[in-house]
Amino acid sequence: MTAVLEVxxxxxxxxxxxxxxxxxxxxxxxxxxxxxGHNGAGKxxxxxxxxxLLRPDAGRITVAGVDTVARPAAARRMVALQPQAxxxxxxxxxxxxxxxxxxxxxxxxxxxxxxxxxxVADLDIExxxxxxxxxxxRGLSGGVRRLVGFAMAVVGGAPLVILDEPSNxxxxxxxxxxxxxxxxxxxxxxxxxxxxxxxxxxERVVDELVVLDAGRVVAAxxxxxxxxxxxxxxxxHLAPDGPDPSDAVPVPVRRRVRSGRRVLxxxxxDAAAAAVSWAASHRxxxxxxxxxxxxxxxxxxxxxxxxxxxxxxxxVVGGV
Amino acid sequence: xSDPSLGPWAAYRxxxxxxxxxxxxxxxxxxxxxxxxxxxxxxxxxxxxxxxxPSTAMFLATGAPTVLLLTVGLAIVPQGVARARLDGxxxxxxxxxxARPLLFLADLTVWVVVCVPAVGVAVLVGWLRYDLELSFRxxxxxxxxxxxxxxxxxxxxxxxxxxxxxxxxxxxxVLVFFVLLFSPVTFPAGRLPxxxxxxxxxxxxxxxxxxxxxxxxxxxxxAGGRDLVVLLCWxxxxxxxxxxxxxxxx
Numbered sequence: 001m002t003a004v005l006e007v008x009x010x011x012x013x014x015x016x017x018x019x020x021x022x023x024x025x026x027x028x029x030x031x032x033x034x035x036x037g038h039n040g041a042g043k044x045x046x047x048x049x050x051x052x053l054l055r056p057d058a059g060r061i062t063v064a065g066v067d068t069v070a071r072p073a074a075a076r077r078m079v080a081l082q083p084q085a086x087x088x089x090x091x092x093x094x095x096x097x098x099x100x101x102x103x104x105x106x107x108x109x110x111x112x113x114x115x116x117x118x119x120v121a122d123l124d125i126e127x128x129x130x131x132x133x134x135x136x137x138r139g140l141s142g143g144v145r146r147l148v149g150f151a152m153a154v155v156g157g158a159p160l161v162i163l164d165e166p167s168n169x170x171x172x173x174x175x176x177x178x179x180x181x182x183x184x185x186x187x188x189x190x191x192x193x194x195x196x197x198x199x200x201x202x203e204r205v206v207d208e209l210v211v212l213d214a215g216r217v218v219a220a221x222x223x224x225x226x227x228x229x230x231x232x233x234x235x236x237h238l239a240p241d242g243p244d245p246s247d248a249v250p251v252p253v254r255r256r257v258r259s260g261r262r263v264l265x266x267x268x269x270d271a272a273a274a275a276v277s278w279a280a281s282h283r284x285x286x287x288x289x290x291x292x293x294x295x296x297x298x299x300x301x302x303x304x305x306x307x308x309x310x311x312x313x314x315x316v317v318g319g320v
Numbered sequence: 321x322s323d324p325s326l327g328p329w330a331a332y333r334x335x336x337x338x339x340x341x342x343x344x345x346x347x348x349x350x351x352x353x354x355x356x357x358x359x360x361x362x363x364x365x366x367x368x369x370x371x372x373x374p375s376t377a378m379f380l381a382t383g384a385p386t387v388l389l390l391t392v393g394l395a396i397v398p399q400g401v402a403r404a405r406l407d408g409x410x411x412x413x414x415x416x417x418x419a420r421p422l423l424f425l426a427d428l429t430v431w432v433v434v435c436v437p438a439v440g441v442a443v444l445v446g447w448l449r450y451d452l453e454l455s456f457r458x459x460x461x462x463x464x465x466x467x468x469x470x471x472x473x474x475x476x477x478x479x480x481x482x483x484x485x486x487x488x489x490x491x492x493x494v495l496v497f498f499v500l501l502f503s504p505v506t507f508p509a510g511r512l513p514x515x516x517x518x519x520x521x522x523x524x525x526x527x528x529x530x531x532x533x534x535x536x537x538x539x540x541x542x543a544g545g546r547d548l549v550v551l552l553c554w555x556x557x558x559x560x561x562x563x564x565x566x567x568x569x570x
Contacts, residue, residue: 051415055569072569077417085408091341103334104416106326134345158417 003062004029004078004160004191005050010059012045019045021215023059027160027191032182034202035195036302037212043195044084046212047162050193052076064159080105082153084164084195086145089133094125094140094148097133098155105156112155119151122184124177142169150178154185161185164195179205203298211305219305223298226305228254231296234265234275237289245287251275257303261289264300331418335426343430350396351437354388358442361387362449365506374450375540381446382454382536383505386468386529388438390499393472394479397431398492401480420566424559428473435469443536454537461535464543468528471551474558475524481565498525505529521546524554 005027012020019042027033037043048054050061052072061068061075068075080101089097095116102112120129125147133140133148140148150166163182167175182205186192196202202209203223211219211226219226231254236246238261246256246263251271257264267275272293279291326334361384366372372380404410413423439461446452479495480488499505502516503525509517520526527547534543 052569053411053414073419076415079415080417081412081415083408083412083415085412087412088342088404088407088409091344092338096341100334100338104326104331104418 002029003027004064005193006060006062007046007050008060010046010049010061011057012049012054013057014045018215020049020056020059023212023215023217025210025217025220027193029159029189029191030186031207032186032192032194032205034206034209035193035212036197036199036202036209038197038306040214041212041306042215043212044164045215047081047164047193047195050160050162051079051081078159080153080156080158080161082149082161082163082166084168086142087149087152089140089145089148089152090135091132093128093130093132094144094151095120095129097148098151101152102155105158107156115155116151119155119181122177122181123147123151124174143171143174146170147174147178150181154181154190157185157188157190159190160193161190162193162195165197166194167196167198167201175201199299199302200297209298211302213306219301226301227296227298228266228301230269231255231266232269232272232275233294233296233300234267234279235292235294236263236265236279237261237291238263239286239289242287245282249275250278255300255304257300257307259303259307264303266296266300266304326418328419328422332422332426335418335422336429339426339430340433343434347434350392350434351441354392354438355441355445357388357391358384358438358445361500361506362442362445366449372450377446377450378452378537378540379508379533380506381443381450381452382533382541383507383529384442384446385439385465385536386505386525386532387499388442389435389465389468389532390472390505390525390528391496392431392435392438393469393474393476394495394499395476395492396434397473397476398480398488401477402485402488402492405480406485414566421563424477424562424566427477428470431473432466432469435473436465439465439532452537455539457535457538460531460538460543464528464531464535467548467551467555468524468532471524471528471555471558474555474562476558478558478561478565481562503529522550524551527551 003026008024010020010023023046035043045054049056050063050068052068052075056069063075064078066075066078098116098119099112102115107115120126125144128140128144131139133145146169153163154161167178170178182192194202194206206223208222209220209226210217238244244263246265249265251267251274253265253267255266276293279288282288283291362381365380369376414420479491483491504512504520505525509520509526527550530547531543534541
């Protein structure tokens with residue numbers, strides 16, 4: 001597979017703040033790559049450089065082989081962006097808006113109309129297809145507008161599609177349709193960079209993940225690799241103002257993340273019984289509010305990767 | 321990999337239809353506002369003058385179109401651009417796969433379309449109120465109206481992309497105030513102190529007004545070549561700053 005986005009050693013500062021610090025990542029054609037990170041991790045800064053809104057201080061970006069720093073206009077024609085902000089479609093119907101985006105991607109009128117019709121059907125927004133978006137958010141709901149923005153980004157099959165939080169405001173049913181459409185976009189040959197802080201949703205659709213924290217790549221790889229596939233997740237809910245008894249859990253702990261009153265332990269599968277009986281006895285004595293045991297998720301790995309020493313509330317303990 | 325780009329003409333037309341759709345619902349409202357403004361200037365300002373003679377009436381009425389064009393360009397345009405910068409539209413448009421100057425060109429076209437009725441409305445109100453004897457010089461009238469519109473729009477756009485959005489909105493209001501009350505558009509420049517008149521010789525307001533006036537009543541007023549040069553300079557500066565803001569990467 002060819003790389004449609006190649007970011008290497010990218011650095012961008014805003015005054016003293018290093019928003020992107022030596023970031024490298026790659027998106028291949030046919031692949032969905034999740035770019036995860038908390039607010040302020042540097043995701044938007046990275047995207048802005050890819051679409052030529054910001055200039056990097058150091059490093060290199062190529063989109064479908066075109067250097068975005070040297071030839072920004074040519075590179076921009078290879079990228080389609082769904083921004084996190086709403087797209088400006090007031091005065092247009094969803095169908096008309098998608099058609100406009102398709103025309104700007106070089107589709108002729110007939111193909112643009114057909115593509116718009118298909119996307120409206122795929123995203124299950126036919127009921128609003130001919131309803132006009134009006135100023136001040138009238139006419140179309142936020143969720144429908146978001147889906148239209150998504151359709152405008154994916155129509156025409158740009159080599160690289162960047163989606164910034166595409167599922168915000170979208171209802172549960174249409175979220176499924178949306179993720180299916182994301183997958184389809186990649187299957188048809190585009191590379192997709194999915195920017196999100198929603199780890200749970202991203203896990204279902206991405207092939208690869210890159211986790212940014214404070215401007216740096218702190219983890220990268222397939223979801224299975226990041227998750228550590230044979231692990232279990234023991235989630236402890238601490239009693240209010242109670243002590244954290246997880247230091248004394250009598251099983252090997254591969255990873256420990258504390259987030260508020262929640263402690264997430266990653267433990268080996270054969271330790272399940274011992275861990276449960278330990279947690280149950282603590283709960284009976286009031287040392288724990290509750291607990292749950294489940295297969296380890298990406299969220300555990302994500303929280304572990306992004307819980308740095310800077311954070312007072314979160315702490316992470318490495319493997320045993 | 322193929323380059324799926326669109327020709328500049330097709331891209332421009334597509335952008336234009338998009339911009340027109342966005343502003344389409346507001347067009348009737350803008351025309352009504354312009355009509356009210358025209359009435360305000362032609363009739364309202366007339367009330368300030370106790371016994372208005374025909375030449376004063378002529379000056380006032382032929383100045384009104386300029387005030388309307390400048391109001392749109394220096395107030396409505398910057399407010400729209402400032403809003404677009406705040407809500408992310410400006411960034412979104414700049415990320416589209418089209419040459420960025422086309423965005424400006426499409427915007428400019430829309431504002432010209434918005435402004436065209438202003439001249440007609442203002443002339444009509446003046447004619448109805450004062451029974452003016454106008455003598456159109458069409459090439460000059462059309463050329464001057466276009467140049468004043470493009471200049472005002474470009475300068476307004478430049479104000480909005482250079483200043484922070486909130487500041488741009490404030491400045492645009494001050495500019496309108498300046499055009500309405502402190503510019504020799506609805507009254508002769510002779511009433512101003514010398515230094516202020518000299519200042520207006522290099523600002524785009526008075527030259528624009530005089531060019532338009534000469535197009536509306538060619539038997540009464542004359543156009544000056546210097547006015548044209550001043551206006552063209554302002555136009556070029558406004559366009560240059562606007563394009564730079566669109567193309568530039570921070």
